[in-house]
Amino acid sequence: MLVFEFKAYGKKNQYNAVDEAIRTAQFVRNSCLRYWMDNKKVGRYDLNKYCAVLARDFPFADELNSQARQSSAERAWSAISRFYDNCKKNVPGKKGYPQFVRDCRSVEYKTTGWKLADDRKSINFTDKKGIGRLKLKGTRDLHFYQISQIKRVRLVKRADGVYVQFCVDVERKENTEPNGTTIGLDVGLKEYYTDSNGTTVENPRFLRKGEKVLKRSQRRVSRKVKGSNNRGKARQILGKRHLKISRQRKDHAIKLARCVISSNDVVVYEDLRIKNLVKNHCLAKSINDASWYQFRVWLEYFGKVFEKITVAVNPQYTSQECSSCGAIVKKSLSTRTHVCKCGCVLDRDENAARNILSRGLGTVGHTGTFGLEPNNALGELTSTLTLRNPVSASRFVD
Incomplete structure (x- = not known):
């Protein structure tokens, strides 16, 4: 399974619709977790069935695609099954009891609820949330893969915007000659x-090098009045600083690991x-x-x-x-x-x-x-x- 990521561009009302879809996915996930806590012997398929009950009782949940609701239920079950596995294996310390999510930043669609353009440069979300057509910008070319190979589509919100991830069902293999090292x-x-x-x-120490800028950005956030627009802008700048450091770490780890393995x-x-x-x-x-x-x-x-x-x-x-x-x-x-x-x-x-x-x-x-x-x-x-x-x-x- 390969994951290709593209930057999504749209209008302000579309970004608001993405936020609403993410909040709905968070609501479904937390509701499924509460349903598991209140009822004994609840399994994975019981949570999927409970999604239909939520859609009937809450109109805003019905606006989200049905498979997207099931993906949120699967996230809840993933946390539950991990807790069960830790208990069976007698993992020392805390077993990771499932917790409610407070700041969800993504929503996942399966094979429905979206349609990719023929030129692979835009995607249209067809559920009732009103996200609509988003332009895609990235370095990957999706023309090499069939639409049937795309099993999941995620909308991910980060400090610098909204991203669309495509999970492509393909096995990656690269053949090299053994060199005996x-x-x-x-x-x-x-x-x-x-x-x-x-x-x-050499240890790059990305956080240490960017710590001075991070502290300055954090002080600017602290000086702003809570709930004001200026504080929101300062928080966004701070988030971009942290995002840059995390991307530097990831890029360094990928390049170094590939060099060592090859x-x-x-x-x-x-x-x-x-x-x-x-x-x-x-x-x-x-x-x-x-x-x-x-x-x-x-x-x-x-x-x-x-x-x-x-x-x-x-x-x-x-x-x-x-x-x-x-x-x-x-x-x-x-x-x-x-x-x-x-x-x-x-x-x-x-x-x-x-x-x-x-x-x-x-x-x-x-x-x-x-x-x-x-x-x-x-x-x-x-x-x-x-x-x-x-x-x-x-x-x-x-």
């Missing part, structure tokens, strides 16, 4: 990551629990600014696209253990150099990256391949190359 990655705050070959990538056959990284790491309030802002989890998600995604092996290993003692002799050398976070009695002197992060790689290769050696089909010849060849002939990949990730 392996790499271990140790993420950090000083450097974004250090690989097992000693190559480092240059190596096996990529090993730490299985970090970011939720636990950010409990350290001294480092929470820097950890969130680094966006390690987003980088991992894109590593795994491109691993499937390029049919490469990605392995997540336990990060315990990777910084303390010597990559040469295996001895434990305790060191504080401020100690940046690993010095062992065996004579091994390395940068702390490079030593950890080597330990991560050795653990990952040991895992691959026992189980064969990760993220590949059992009969995939490329996967079998890749695992053989990585175990027998690991070569340097530093030239690819500079």
